[in-house]
Amino acid sequence: MSRFLSERMRAFAAYTPGEQPKVTGALIKLNTNESPYPPPPSVARAMTPDAIARLRLYSDLAAADLVSALSEDLGVDRNQIAVGNGSDEVIYFAMIAFGGSGAAFADITYGFYPVWSKLIGIEEQVIPLKADFTLDPADYASLGKMILIANPNAPTGIALSPSDIERILRANPDQVVLVDEAYVDFGGESCVPLAARYDNLLVCRTFSKSRQMAGARLGFLVGSPALIADVEKVRYSVNPYNVNSLTQIAGAASVRDKPYFERTRQSIIATREWTSSALNKLGFAVLPSSANFLFAKAPNLGGQAYMQALRRHNILVRWFDADRIRDYVRITIGTDEQMRLLIEYTQRIIGGTDA
Numbered sequence: 221m222s223r224f225l226s227e228r229m230r231a232f233a234a235y236t237p238g239e240q241p242k243v244t245g246a247l248i249k250l251n252t253n254e255s256p257y258p259p260p261p262s263v264a265r266a267m268t269p270d271a272i273a274r275l276r277l278y279s280d281l282a283a284a285d286l287v288s289a290l291s292e293d294l295g296v297d298r299n300q301i302a303v304g305n306g307s308d309e310v311i312y313f314a315m316i317a318f319g320g321s322g323a324a325f326a327d328i329t330y331g332f333y334p335v336w337s338k339l340i341g342i343e344e345q346v347i348p349l350k351a352d353f354t355l356d357p358a359d360y361a362s363l364g365k366m367i368l369i370a371n372p373n374a375p376t377g378i379a380l381s382p383s384d385i386e387r388i389l390r391a392n393p394d395q396v397v398l399v400d401e402a403y404v405d406f407g408g409e410s411c412v413p414l415a416a417r418y419d420n421l422l423v424c425r426t427f428s429k430s431r432q433m434a435g436a437r438l439g440f441l442v443g444s445p446a447l448i449a450d451v452e453k454v455r456y457s458v459n460p461y462n463v464n465s466l467t468q469i470a471g472a473a474s475v476r477d478k479p480y481f482e483r484t485r486q487s488i489i490a491t492r493e494w495t496s497s498a499l500n501k502l503g504f505a506v507l508p509s510s511a512n513f514l515f516a517k518a519p520n521l522g523g524q525a526y527m528q529a530l531r532r533h534n535i536l537v538r539w540f541d542a543d544r545i546r547d548y549v550r551i552t553i554g555t556d557e558q559m560r561l562l563i564e565y566t567q568r569i570i571g572g573t574d575a
């Protein structure tokens with residue numbers, strides 16, 4: 221720390237991302253919920269010399285072609301979409317715009333929400349999930365604060381139905397409810413169709429998980445034109461050229477390749493299902509997942525010990541040093557072969573025959 225750091229930032233604890241080691245052939249990286257598959261071939265084809273030459277220009281402020289592709293895909297108007305440098309950025313913008321009276325979120329959810337609350341300086345209200353890690357909509361009545369809900373939730377993978385979200389929207393008509401749908405393509409039900417009926421709903425999506433583009437940094441919000449205009453006001457005050465031109469092109473190409481998207485997401489779901497039952501058979505407690513990861517507890521060792529044992533076999537999973545979830549690890553769904561190896565080593569680890 222330098223002697224120049226402001227008083228406020230001295231005391232500030234930054235978000236800790238999952239480890240990002242150099243990926244070599246031997247490493248099985250199941251710790252940050254990336255896709256094991258590459259983006260569709262149409263994305264590589266779109267990276268033309270002309271697209272690269274245009275890097276000399278600033279990117280399109282309106283991301284017009286990308287927003288058109290999204291608008292067509294989701295059945296919402298173009299002025300109902302705001303794009304960002306990852307969904308992280310647009311959630312941050314939304315909190316600046318709508319967190320004036322504070323922000324409420326679960327005790328076990330995306331670790332960035334409390335970090336942004338503190339960074340922006342808004343009051344936070346943490347609402348514990350139930351003992352089984354489900355969220356009770358009754359706990360979210362008239363909170364008088366912006367509400368953030370990851371649905372499906374991370375790191376649990378548990379999904380809430382749109383009718384439960386509707387209950388929360390109706391109980392908080394004067395506050396924005398942001399539904400973070402980073403994982404919705406893996407089995408959750410989207411709240412995007414509700415955006416036409418609720419002027420206090422913002423839905424957030426990302427290209428990082430189901431669209432194989434975590435490194436391109438692309439996410440977006442869907443909401444009423446008025447909410448989107450407010451988010452755009454923040455975007456224009458921070459970084460109007462937030463989505464680079466190659467990412468805009470890549471994103472549009474990805475959205476237009478529906479068969480590839482469908483194939484890859486179905487394949488992850490199928491791999492998740494057999495991996496979950498294989499872990500169950502080994503005595504693990506596995507939460508019901510609607511995401512591209514499993515949140516699981518080993519029968520006879522703690523989360524940190526299991527994480528470390530897997531690491532000795534070059535398999536990375538995520539363990540959170542946090543109350544209530546220390547016994548669990550979060551395992552990203554990889555390819556069938558990667559998960560087969562995970563199960564094989566896990567069998568040895570919990571059977572005590574690990575070399």
Ligand SMILES: *Cc1c(COP(=O)(O)O)cnc(C)c1O
Binds near residue numbers: 305306307309437
């Ligand atoms: C991965 C994730 C995001 C964000 O991702 P970006 O890469 O910034 O788009 C947002 N919310 C949740 C719950 C996530 O798990």
